[in-house]
Amino acid sequence: MNSLAPASFGAALQAASDAAGAQHYPQGTLYIVATPIGNLADITLRALHVLQLVDAIACEDTRHTQGLLRAYGIESPSSRLLAVHQHNEAEAAEAVIHRLANGERIAYVSDAGTPGVSDPGARLVAAVREAGHRVLPLPGASSVTTLVGAAGLVSEGEQSSAFVFAGFLPSKAGERDAAVLALADEPRSVVLLEAPHRIEALARSLAALGDRRVTVGRELTKQFEEIATGPAASLPDWFAESRDRTRGEFAMVLHPKPVVTGENAEGERVLRLLLGELPLKSAVRIAAEITGAPRNALYDAGLRMRDEPSD
Incomplete structure (x- = not known):
């Protein structure tokens, strides 16, 4: 465990080593690592272990990622971080592929959440796969x-x-x-x-x-x-x-578009009358029994009615 690790994450780093250290992490592989979207505690043990294990970390913003690593007590030289963002993704992918071909393990992280989901990373993954190298995803926050x-x-x-x-x-x-x-x-x-x-x-x-x-x-x-x-x-x-x-x-x-049918319309009419006298769940149950309209549709309609401004 890194001696510089903050007390709050020192135990997590040790737990990451204990829980994930015995697993197999093939060389020449790109590891797609999800990172927290806000709360630093939403990091997985396997992610912490891989971020310490890999030879380099490709990232959307090197300064942001360096701060994230330090927050977990993972000290990494700047030379270990590779900038891979939306403006250089194609060219940077070639450098990553070259290092994978030499047997290195490379992690990729975006600034927050799961890479490739509205964040850079998709082009990098596609290029690495096209070059014949393995991509191993580590699921997490999104x-x-x-x-x-x-x-x-x-x-x-x-x-x-x-x-x-x-x-x-x-x-x-x-x-x-x-x-x-x-x-x-x-x-x-x-x-x-x-x-x-x-x-x-x-x-x-x-x-x-x-x-x-x-x-x-x-x-x-x-x-x-x-x-x-x-x-x-x-x-x-x-x-x-x-x-x-x-x-x-x-x-x-x-939310899903409400299903509008004649059956539902009658159910909503009855429901509106019942809501004046009964709690939502009771009104929905009775309206469904009277009209045969689906309870889920009536419940959604009841929520909309409840949110309507009063005269």
Whole structure:
């Protein structure tokens, strides 16, 4: 164990060695290593072991990665870090492939989360595979799966657990509005990412989706994490309630498009009447028994009704 390791991660480094040290780590392999999206404790033991083991670490930002390594007590000379980012990914891949051909183990990390998911890394992986070298992924933190797991996505039919990753929508207003309108017809859940300086503009575009539910994840895993769900139409007002809500990094999920049928319409009519007298779960159960409408669809409708502004 590195003697310079901070006390908070010293035990983790030893645990990483104990838990993962006996495993096989082939030479001439590119290791794709997921790193935390905010909370430093969200690092895996295998990731800590590999970051100490490899001959070099390819990374999106060498200064950021050096700080991350030091936080874990892993001291590495700057010569061990290789800059591989969106502006040099093709050329840098050649250098990585050369080192892999010489039998070196190379890790790749992005600034946060899982490389290749809206971050650099995909071109590097493709080039390494094309050259005939092995790519070994180490799973870990991802803002995409973190928010999907917390959003409570429920829909009817075979696509109930499916979601689409759309990432960052276009920055130009017209192109972004067009992309949102296209998403309006997508029946599955849709995961979006956005930067703080564009989040209010995205909220205004998404408001066109009306009562379709949206879950916003701000500063996920960090001290000021905030997760909220409501109709798309209310997003601009939600952000306007506090300037703090426009700070940080964002992931968002459009919930599945509600299934609208005559059966559901009657169920929603009955549900609206019952909600005036009963708790949501009881109203949903009774409305489903009376009309035969699916309970999940009625529950989503009930949540939308509950969020509607009162007269």
